[in-house]
Amino acid sequence: MNVSQVEIQGDMIDLGLGQPGLSLLPIDQLREAAGQRIVKKNALWLQYGAELGAGDFREVLSEFLTQAYGYPVASDQLMITNGISHGLSFLCSRMTHPRDVVFVEEPSYLFALQLFADFGLNIVGIPTDREGIIVDELEAALKIQKPAFLYIIPTYHNPSGISTCRSRRIKLAELSEIFNFWIVADDAYHLLNFDTPPPPMPVFDPGGRIFSLGSFSKILAPGLRLGWIHADASVLNGFIDTGILQSGGGFNPFTSAIVHHIIETGQLGRHIENLKQHYARRAATLSSSLRRDLPEIGTFTDPGGGFFIWLRLPDRWKSGELRKMALSHNVNFQPGFRFSSRGGLNNYIRLCFAFYRRKELEEGVQRLAESADDYVKQC
Ligand SMILES: Cc1ncc(COP(=O)(O)O)c(C=O)c1O
Structure with missing residues (x-):
């Protein structure tokens, strides 16, 4: 039985989680x-x-x-x-x-x-x-x-x-x-x-x-x-x-x-300042890794705060199918259609930069790039 809502199994890097990293919780x-x-x-x-x-x-x-x-x-x-x-x-x-x-x-x-x-x-x-x-x-x-x-x-x-x-x-x-x-x-x-x-x-x-x-x-x-x-x-x-x-x-x-x-x-004020520094660095790492490893596949706007990068994939891509590939590479994300009230947004994925440290974010994006390669081969 779980203690927290989501517990990550094994070597999975779950970029779909929208929560603070454990090391940033002020115990x-x-x-x-x-x-x-x-x-x-x-x-x-x-x-x-x-x-x-x-x-x-x-x-x-x-x-x-x-x-x-x-x-x-x-x-x-x-x-x-x-x-x-x-x-x-x-x-x-x-x-x-x-x-x-x-x-x-x-x-x-x-x-x-x-x-x-x-x-x-x-x-x-x-x-x-x-x-x-x-x-x-x-x-x-x-x-x-x-x-x-x-x-x-x-x-x-x-x-x-x-x-x-x-x-x-x-x-x-x-x-x-x-x-x-x-x-x-x-x-x-x-x-x-x-x-x-x-x-x-x-x-x-x-x-x-x-x-x-x-x-x-x-x-x-x-x-x-x-x-x-x-x-x-x-x-x-x-x-x-x-x-x-x-x-x-x-x-x-x-x-x-x-x-x-x-x-x-x-x-509280000091804690938020500290969080912002961590999150700004993590956002920059996720952003630069995406630009490096998925240059032709994903486009996005750099966020000015918050937790997320919203990656637009080529128009005909299906985020649900890509996610199956991703899971086999031990990386996860939120497929875009879950954020649509009308069954759209299938060619988007949501990635969170708040949960993981920078090395894991880089590794997660590499795995995502490998999943995208597999997806292209399969189509
Ligand atoms: C936009 C938005 N609203 C609400 C929540 C949940 O907030 P709370 O934990 O205060 O219920 C989240 C958490 O991911 C969120 O992203």
């Missing part, structure tokens, strides 16, 4: 933080938590985000969650009914697609290009039907790695006003930048129609199951009187208290 800081909290003789944080999250934790998180995002985030604009997946699930449970329409980007995050399908939602993909969602296409779709919400990954997209440009962010916020729909922005990677990203979506939101979902999974550790929803305070207050929060209290007060210590001692 010493977490042990120290837990020790500090547990010796403090205040048992309140072992009680049922305040519905939107402990007030002192929301305060310290709001100060951290204000600094990191470079614009004011108030503590009453934050609700603590068990991570973005849970935040999405919570919003779906509050804001949708089966068969409602949700708009997503094409491509979109594979497990968000699965989650929306679990809620019985009707998923409509809107095309994207190198500057993010194509707003004219979105506007045309809005004239036909109103979605329960639009789900986007505006910064260092999973899988495409691109960031929605500033002018499109402004246009998206305008459209949400005109057509009166919610935007759910998944900001899992916003703080893991190597370039300078545009400001997060709430900056452009005068009308309180945007939810920005954040998480400690990628900036600290996924096992903490801790994240937040950043939204208008009155919208969040409207969530308090729900069975799940009344019965169980706010989400994850124990872990919040431990992470509180990591934030207030400045360790």
Whole structure:
């Protein structure tokens, strides 16, 4: 029986994993933080938590985000969650009914697609290009039907790695006003930048129609199951009187208290800076290895942050078939069709640079090149 969700077998290099490398998980800081909290003789944080999250934790998180995002985030604009997946699930449970329409980007995050399908939602993909969602296409779709919400990954997209440009962010916020729909922005990677990203979506939101979902999974550790929803305070207050929060209290007060210590001692900021250096180097290694070993086969845009390179293969290639070859060479990736809401994107693959060290990334790309050779021979 596994301890973690994915355990890699033997010599496999799994470039399909979208998670931090084991050596980058801050186990010493977490042990120290837990020790500090547990010796403090205040048992309140072992009680049922305040519905939107402990007030002192929301305060310290709001100060951290204000600094990191470079614009004011108030503590009453934050609700603590068990991570973005849970935040999405919570919003779906509050804001949708089966068969409602949700708009997503094409491509979109594979497990968000699965989650929306679990809620019985009707998923409509809107095309994207190198500057993010194509707003004219979105506007045309809005004239036909109103979605329960639009789900986007505006910064260092999973899988495409691109960031929605500033002018499109402004246009998206305008459209949400005109057509009166919610935007759910998944900001899992916003703080893991190597370039300078545009400001997060709430900056452009005068009308309180945007939810920005954040998480400690990628900036600290996924096992903490801790994240937040950043939204208008009155919208969040409207969530308090729900069975799940009344019965169980706010989400994850124990872990919040431990992470509180990591934030207030400045360790989170330093840890993120360290991660960014590692990830920037790993991204550069994956990128240069791809250019060296797969020069004619794969094209891609270098990411400015996040975890992924989205490799476009020749048009008629089938990523599922290539994956069979790859597995026989002990390398794995995510085939593109998993990120499509309409059965497309078969000639793309998603590669993650966050999990492995540079030598393994180089080796993984060599194996991928050998798999591509076999694929060409077979066709
Ligand atoms: C875009 C995106 N959203 C959400 C998640 C999951 O986040 P969490 O661990 O906070 O549930 C991931 C993880 O890969 C992701 O890439």
